Amino acid sequence: MATRGFFSGRRPxxxxxxxxxxxxxxxxxxxxxSAGPTPRVRAEDWSFTLxxxxxxxxxxxxxxFNALPQSKMTRDIHCVTAWTKFNTxxxxxxxxxxxxxxxxxxxTAYTLALSFDGYSTNVPTKDLVSGKAMVALLYEGKPITPDxxxxxxxxxxxxxxxxxxxxxxxxxxxxxxxxxxxxLRGYHMYGDPWREQRYxxxx
Amino acid sequence: xNAETSPQSPWQTxxxxxxxxxxxxxxxxxxxxxxxxxxxxxxxxxxRLTAPDGYQARRSYSIAxxxxxxxxxxxxxxxxxxxxxxxxxxxxxxxxxxxxGPLGGHFIWQDSDGGPILLVGxxxxxxxxxxxxxxxxxxxxxxxxALVFSARIWDEVIFRDELIGLDDRRDxxxxxxxxxxxxxxxxxxxxxRIDAAMVTRVLSRISGPPKLxxxxxxxxxxxxxxxxxxxxxxxxxLIRTERYGV
Numbered sequence: 001m002a003t004r005g006f007f008s009g010r011r012p013x014x015x016x017x018x019x020x021x022x023x024x025x026x027x028x029x030x031x032x033x034s035a036g037p038t039p040r041v042r043a044e045d046w047s048f049t050l051x052x053x054x055x056x057x058x059x060x061x062x063x064x065f066n067a068l069p070q071s072k073m074t075r076d077i078h079c080v081t082a083w084t085k086f087n088t089x090x091x092x093x094x095x096x097x098x099x100x101x102x103x104x105x106x107x108t109a110y111t112l113a114l115s116f117d118g119y120s121t122n123v124p125t126k127d128l129v130s131g132k133a134m135v136a137l138l139y140e141g142k143p144i145t146p147d148x149x150x151x152x153x154x155x156x157x158x159x160x161x162x163x164x165x166x167x168x169x170x171x172x173x174x175x176x177x178x179x180x181x182x183x184l185r186g187y188h189m190y191g192d193p194w195r196e197q198r199y200x201x202x203x
Numbered sequence: 204x205n206a207e208t209s210p211q212s213p214w215q216t217x218x219x220x221x222x223x224x225x226x227x228x229x230x231x232x233x234x235x236x237x238x239x240x241x242x243x244x245x246x247x248x249x250x251r252l253t254a255p256d257g258y259q260a261r262r263s264y265s266i267a268x269x270x271x272x273x274x275x276x277x278x279x280x281x282x283x284x285x286x287x288x289x290x291x292x293x294x295x296x297x298x299x300x301x302x303x304g305p306l307g308g309h310f311i312w313q314d315s316d317g318g319p320i321l322l323v324g325x326x327x328x329x330x331x332x333x334x335x336x337x338x339x340x341x342x343x344x345x346x347x348x349a350l351v352f353s354a355r356i357w358d359e360v361i362f363r364d365e366l367i368g369l370d371d372r373r374d375x376x377x378x379x380x381x382x383x384x385x386x387x388x389x390x391x392x393x394x395x396r397i398d399a400a401m402v403t404r405v406l407s408r409i410s411g412p413p414k415l416x417x418x419x420x421x422x423x424x425x426x427x428x429x430x431x432x433x434x435x436x437x438x439x440x441l442i443r444t445e446r447y448g449v
Binding site: 001002003004005006007011023025031032033034035036037038039081082117118147181182184185186199201202 | 213216251252253254255258259260261262263285289293294298299300301306307308309310422426429430432433439440442443444446447
């Protein structure tokens with residue numbers, strides 16, 4: 001259905017068409033969205049815990065975590081509110097390297113990312129490993145600001161960006177695919193931007 | 204019938220049935236969805252516009268009306284926007300657009316959730332809060348609700364006459380206007396940005412700590428206002444925020 005009188009719009013440049021998931025528009029800025037106030041987490045209070053169910057597997061403090069091998073990822077990111085931002089440069093610790101340091105293979109097929117503010121979001125474990133995701137510590141070479149999830153946020157760039165939990169403080173392996181914060185409030189369990197999986201009623 | 208208008212599609216057409224200018228930059232549009240629905244105060248809808256070549260633009264807009272009292276969107280014109288200029292410059296009564304919703308399960312309040320409730324809005328961030336205030340009125344709720352509404356100037360106070368009318372009823376709803384670029388007009392109003400001292404004064408009017416607080420506006424507004432609430436002693440876990448993103 002064409003909308004009467006709607007012609008203009010912000011069409012993406014044609015050379016970037018292939019990089020734009022359906023229903024998205026290109027954003028030059030970096031919008032901030034969150035469900036509550038921005039927590040101010042000091043490095044000395046920061047920690048990251050790997051858990052299987054309620055049982056902790058390994059915990060790192062800020063210095064220990066920063067001593068893990070670090071990698072860089074430059075990726076396009078896609079927010080469910082319809083903006084896409086190209087070429088965002090991150091540096092951090094790949095989930096693969098976190099698991100390696102803990103000396104484990106992924107114990108279950110599902111994972112909940114947990115945050116300092118009580119936020120959580122579910123991601124299948126296979127979407128976190130094999131070079132697909134990291135715990136990011138730097139954005140554009142600088143510490144991530146609190147608004148954008150600093151000191152550390154999850155980065156799962158191939159899924160809608162609410163899956164890239166801000167202020168992340170742990171990963172919990174779960175037996176079942178358990179919905180997180182937004183998934184309990186109407187958002188999609190998986191969130192693939194290329195299949196436009198925004199809300200729970202999307203296929 | 205294509206997939207996008209099939210009964211299974213979450214998208215539906217909606218007619219614009221009424222248009223009313225609210226302030227120089229905000230106009231309300233009432234929509235009649237082809238498949239009527241009931242929303243919860245604070246929820247939004249997604250709007251989708253389609254160009255003749257198939258290009259589509261979608262944006263989320265909060266619903267200003269109370270549940271079961273129509274669907275009113277109060278849309279601010281953003282000069283560099285893609286969808287809001289269509290509404291302000293092109294849309295007319297009788298036009299059809301596509302709509303999906305209602306959406307959102309966090310920034311919502313109904314009278315059965317209880318109170319007291321503190322609402323804090325900046326500019327068009329008042330829109331989802333207005334739905335909560337109107338819901339309270341329609342339900343004849345006695346829960347205490349305070350709305351702190353920050354606008355640049357008196358003439359940009361969206362829903363001004365309606366809000367002042369509700370404030371005058373003295374039935375447990377308190378309106379506090381704060382203008383950032385003009386002097387205050389009413390005795391209990393302010394003319395500065397929201398700060399902890401202001402929040403503390405407002406909290407005393409709803410007799411103590413809120414059960415929940417809702418803060419909506421630009422990112423800069425929400426960051427500053429949420430910090431003011433925390434500095435005034437409101438627990439961070441009780442504060443729900445909605446940001447425009449920018």
